[in-house]
Amino acid sequence: MLGSPIGHSLSPVLHRAGYRAVGLDWTYDAHEVSSGELPAFLTRLDDSWRGLSLTMPLKREALPLAAVVSDVARAAGAANTLVRRDDGTWAADNTDVPGLVAALQERWPSPVERAVILGGGATAASALLALATTGCREFTLAVRDPGRAADTLEVAERLADPVDVRIVGLGDDAAADLVVSTIPADAQTPELLAAYAAVPVVFDVVYDPWPTPLVAANGNRVVVTGLDLLVHQAALQFTMFTGLPAPLREMRDAGRTALA
Template sequence: MPARRRCGVLGDPIGHSLSPVLHRTGYAVTGLDWEYDAHQVPAGTLADFLGSLGEEWRGLSLTMPLKREVMSLAGGVSPAAALAGAANTLVRDDDLTWRADNTDIGGARAALAERGATSVESATILGGGSTATSTGLALCDLGAREIRLLVRSADRATETVTALRAHPGRPEVVVAGLVDDVIGDVAVSTIPAEAQDPGLVARCARVPVVFDVLYHPWPTPLALAAGDRVLVSGLDLLVHQAALQFTLFTGLDAPLTAMRTAGEQALADRGVT
């Protein structure tokens, strides 16, 4: 077994990622002499990158555009990743094969629960990509029986609709446009801050829980308008999914508080409050 393990985050673009800060903090707190770096891996090149890695590599975090591409490359797939049709995590097993997992679902579920949203009946998700899938499945895990997807193009939400309808809770999934009503216990935004126009923000005003998956730029228009309502941030999601990855990679409990503090400091250093 290699004396030192390596992990990393892959994607394109990747320079903005906070994952190195979070995971390195976890290693420092737990006394692990491990490495974790960011690697730019464009779409269509993941197979070559994986083939270039030595046996010292233990785990990989995946961001866009690799979350669905990885599914055909893994030697094994967890139930969560299979349900989502996407993975944000690769774990190297002892036989050196890669196992795909999805900690975005558990991370979203934990982020909501941490803010007191432990039971959900219905929700609206803005956007229909892989993040909408993982947050939607988390909402289903928390009991949501109805989910509305508000999207610019219904065709782009097909994979998300299929995944949500396959959840064991068998929720009703409705697809509508971004100009339609926002209803339910939770409003989840997976769209860019610049797409959060005043009309959309106003339509979210009556939803008691606002979950914006962004952490930079922050605060977004939806976050600014949340007022005294429950607000779940992209940093909440990022820290919780990274903590789950940390445990999958190392077998140790993640130092969640230290990882969150490091993430907050890194954002403050970038001028994000």
């Protein structure tokens, strides 16, 4: 697992639990890698490395370093996964997008027609792309600075089927079936909570601290958790790395135990 900061990540817990469950004597560790340091890190790796998980600020920096880029990663403009190819080069992929879909549909199988996404970074872009693949066509991006939404807007513009995207400030009212929060818990102000109190489904990608203010504000709503997303995207990575079906239950249980 590469990124910065990285010490809080649950990914090592999930992947190690998966390896134990299927009897693989593999390792999975967290490495602090800051912006601009990924090329040098990759050159130091030998053939024993099967793959890498990436978090910020490396998701966009990984794309030009890969020999092959999946359609999903290209559409998202970001990769959270690098898999070593037989020739020693890397293939870039994005499991955040299908992981978002799987996590949402596990908790809320009904269609989503209108969504509010809080934040405009790489995870927000993946959320928009994921929801668009399920048929959602109306999006509101709520951001502090409209300039921060540029990358997410580019993702929307690359979609084969057009979507309607509106930019508002954080805490501005917006009618929706679903609110997806990609912002830190400490950015979830009382004004923001009030603005989205009537939205029936909340998907908060944060998993620590939990519950976030957005989730705690109304306990009667359907909630999709950051752990749900983390488990599903990690399960997809697990299969890419090992070629084996992921032991989803064991990975989720390990994550719950670690958070508890």
